[in-house]
Amino acid sequence: MRYLSTRGHVAPVGFLDAVMMGMADDGGLLVPETIPQIDAAMLQRWKDLSYQDLTLEILQCYVQDEISRSDLRSLINASYTGFRHDEVVPVRQLDPTHFVLELFHGPTFAFKDVALQFLGNLYAYIARTSQAQINILGATSGDTGASAIEGVRGKEGIRICILYPYGKVSKVQALQMTTVNDANVLNLAVEGSFDDCQRIIKDLFADVSFKRSYHLRAVNSINIARILVQSVYYFYAYFQLVKAGHRGSFEVSVPTGNFGDIFAGYLARRMGLPMDKLILATNENRILERFVNQGVYQPAEVRKTYSPSMDIQVASNFERYLYYLSEENPEVVRELMQRFHGEGRIEVDCHKRRQVQSDFAAARVSNETCLDTIVDYHERYGYLIDPHTACAAAAVEAVGSERTPTVILSTAHPAKFNEALALRNLAGPYPREIEALFSKPKFEKRMAASSEEIQRELIHFLG
Ligand SMILES: *Cc1c(COP(=O)(O)O)cnc(C)c1O
Numbered sequence: 001m002r003y004l005s006t007r008g009h010v011a012p013v014g015f016l017d018a019v020m021m022g023m024a025d026d027g028g029l030l031v032p033e034t035i036p037q038i039d040a041a042m043l044q045r046w047k048d049l050s051y052q053d054l055t056l057e058i059l060q061c062y063v064q065d066e067i068s069r070s071d072l073r074s075l076i077n078a079s080y081t082g083f084r085h086d087e088v089v090p091v092r093q094l095d096p097t098h099f100v101l102e103l104f105h106g107p108t109f110a111f112k113d114v115a116l117q118f119l120g121n122l123y124a125y126i127a128r129t130s131q132a133q134i135n136i137l138g139a140t141s142g143d144t145g146a147s148a149i150e151g152v153r154g155k156e157g158i159r160i161c162i163l164y165p166y167g168k169v170s171k172v173q174a175l176q177m178t179t180v181n182d183a184n185v186l187n188l189a190v191e192g193s194f195d196d197c198q199r200i201i202k203d204l205f206a207d208v209s210f211k212r213s214y215h216l217r218a219v220n221s222i223n224i225a226r227i228l229v230q231s232v233y234y235f236y237a238y239f240q241l242v243k244a245g246h247r248g249s250f251e252v253s254v255p256t257g258n259f260g261d262i263f264a265g266y267l268a269r270r271m272g273l274p275m276d277k278l279i280l281a282t283n284e285n286r287i288l289e290r291f292v293n294q295g296v297y298q299p300a301e302v303r304k305t306y307s308p309s310m311d312i313q314v315a316s317n318f319e320r321y322l323y324y325l326s327e328e329n330p331e332v333v334r335e336l337m338q339r340f341h342g343e344g345r346i347e348v349d350c351h352k353r354r355q356v357q358s359d360f361a362a363a364r365v366s367n368e369t370c371l372d373t374i375v376d377y378h379e380r381y382g383y384l385i386d387p388h389t390a391c392a393a394a395a396v397e398a399v400g401s402e403r404t405p406t407v408i409l410s411t412a413h414p415a416k417f418n419e420a421l422a423l424r425n426l427a428g429p430y431p432r433e434i435e436a437l438f439s440k441p442k443f444e445k446r447m448a449a450s451s452e453e454i455q456r457e458l459i460h461f462l463g
Contacts, residue, residue: 001064003030003224006323007337008330015066016126019119019225022218028333029319030224036061038235038272047239051088052076054239055118055232062228067125075125079117082107082150084433089114089233091240091407094381098396099244099407100389101237108176109413109434110309111261112147114233115226120151120158122225123217127157135462136160137204138219139197142169143309143412146176148219153182160219161186161458163197166446170308172416172434179440186461192449203451210455214462221260222316230264235273237407249276251406253392256280256288257310259317261409266321266359276404280362281395283307283370283387288315292362295353298345306370306387306420309412321359325352363395370394374414375424384428386412387420 002012007028013021018030038046046054055076056069063072080088085105092100106113127134134157138148145162152158162177166189169177177187190197205211205218234252241250252275254262262280269275282289283305291297299313319337325348326332340346348356365373373390377383385393389410400406415434418427429435447454 001036001062002033004033004330005029006031006319006330006333008334015063019122019223020126020217022220022223027337028330029222029317029323031320031323032062032224035267035270043235043238043272046235047242049239051232051236052080054236055080055229058232058235059228071125075121076118079121082117083113089236091237092383093244094377094383097403097405098381099237099241099405100383100385100410101233101407102410103233104386104410104413104416106147107150107433108143108146109172109416109431110143110147111409111411112143113150115229116144116147116151116219118151118229119219119223119225120148120155123152123158124155127155132157133215134158134217135215136219137201137216137458139163139194139201140169140177141165141194141308141311142173144219144221145169146173149177149180149185149187153180153185155184159184159186159462161188161461163188163190163200163447163454165189165194165197166191168194170417170419172418172430172437174444175434175437175440175442178442178444179437181441181443185443186457187444188447188454188457189444190447190449190454196449200449200451200454204455204458207455214458220316221258227260227264227267227317227320230261231268231271234265234268234275238273238275241405241407246405249274249404251275251277251279251396251400251404253279253281253396253400253406253408255307255310255388255392255409255411256282257285257312257315259288259315259321261411262360263317263320266324270324277401278360279392279395279399279406280360281391282362282364283310283391284364284366285311285313286364287313288318289362289364292356292360295348295350295356296345297340297347305367306417306423307391309388310391322346325355361399363398365391365394365398371420371424373397374421374426378426384414384421384426385410386414386417388412388417389414 003018005024005028009026103111284303373394421427
């Protein structure tokens with residue numbers, strides 16, 4: 001299996017090179033050359049597999065012989081031992097047609113652990129087998145940083161530095177980063193905004209000789225390994241529905257920000273999963289909802305909402321979908337992206353818009369509706385959901401089909417966003433693991449929002 005750039009100007013690379021490349025060197029994103037096809041007989045064979053074994057089967061199609069089956073199995077098993085639920089990602093049935101796929105049982109109580117636990121182990125495997133040092137540098141508005149740190153803390157051959165805006169991430173998110181005291185982790189609390197953090201990262205990566213000599217790698221949602229790992233739980237959810245007696249098609253509702261999670265679902269469907277509608281749920285940052293419903297992709301000012309991990313305007317994985325929408329023609333993608341950078345918008349014709357609308361249904365959820373939905377689910381089902389999950393749930397009510405079974409992806413544990421739940425008097429107790437963080441010593445370094453100073457600090461850390 002080889003991986004190609006959506007912009008077509010990179011020689012095809014294998015799986016491990018694709019993982020190490022992150023973003024394609026021509027500015028595009030990497031996609032598999034062909035999508036493996038899973039037929040009905042294979043689905044039938046896989047339906048009783050454990051989550052780990054299912055991950056093994058699916059990843060094997062994409063990794064092929066670059067990692068031996070037994071090594072791949074060990075990497076996968078190690079990635080999910082830290083999950084608090086035997087099934088890793090259990091499905092909960094709320095009523096005859098509403099199901100919730102709980103993706104938040106990993107170490108940081110958000111779905112990003114499902115992929116980043118694996119990516120951390122994969123990086124460690126690459127460092128070990130190729131004697132390479134891997135230094136990861138990233139900026140986070142909350143969940144990704146904590147999850148990436150958990151994925152690599154204490155691992156041989158890897159160091160990680162995360163920048164985040166001081167005072168602008170949630171209390172729990174900050175604690176999850178700053179209470180880690182492994183020597184290979186550096187947290188820098190930047191006196192500025194998330195945009196400042198991203199700008200600094202860009203500056204540092206733009207310094208090519210610095211980037212090369214310190215072996216810097218990015219951690220963000222565009223890594224192809226993350227997408228592939230996330231496609232597994234769409235299959236897993238389907239099998240649980242089959243076991244609950246459902247036949248035929250189903251829908252999935254996905255709380256969407258960077259388009260990574262929902263793209264993984266799109267990929268699963270292209271692999272042959274009999275999924276009907278993918279419901280794209282956004283908060284008030286509606287760029288993707290507008291694209292689906294009106295055919296226009298155009299960023300606006302970022303709005304602050306109760307689901308901060310979706311407070312995003314430019315969706316970093318969107319280009320992968322554009323590639324398939326353009327019938328896998330990199331020239332068309334290049335032209336669209338050029339237009340986007342020049343004019344600040346992309347508009348597709350009505351033929352393409354029909355295609356988009358057969359792939360997705362989309363709904364935008366206001367701040368009020370988000371909180372109302374949390375209350376509604378709590379009253380109706382005695383089940384508490386976080387604000388990100390609530391966007392997906394509200395979107396089902398808005399654009400889902402009535403009698404089709406629907407899986408709502410639950411991307412965070414409600415206690416992680418207690419500040420929002422408190423507005424409707426629904427803040428619950430913290431889980432034991434989160435409660436324990438409050439009394440731990442903190443390791444963080446406050447920094448001015450200056451690329452030079454942060455570069456000096458990094459050189460010191462990376463030695
Ligand atoms: C990152 C995140 C999302 C959005 O996922 P994307 O892949 O960026 O679309 C949704 N919910 C939570 C809790 C997240 O951390």
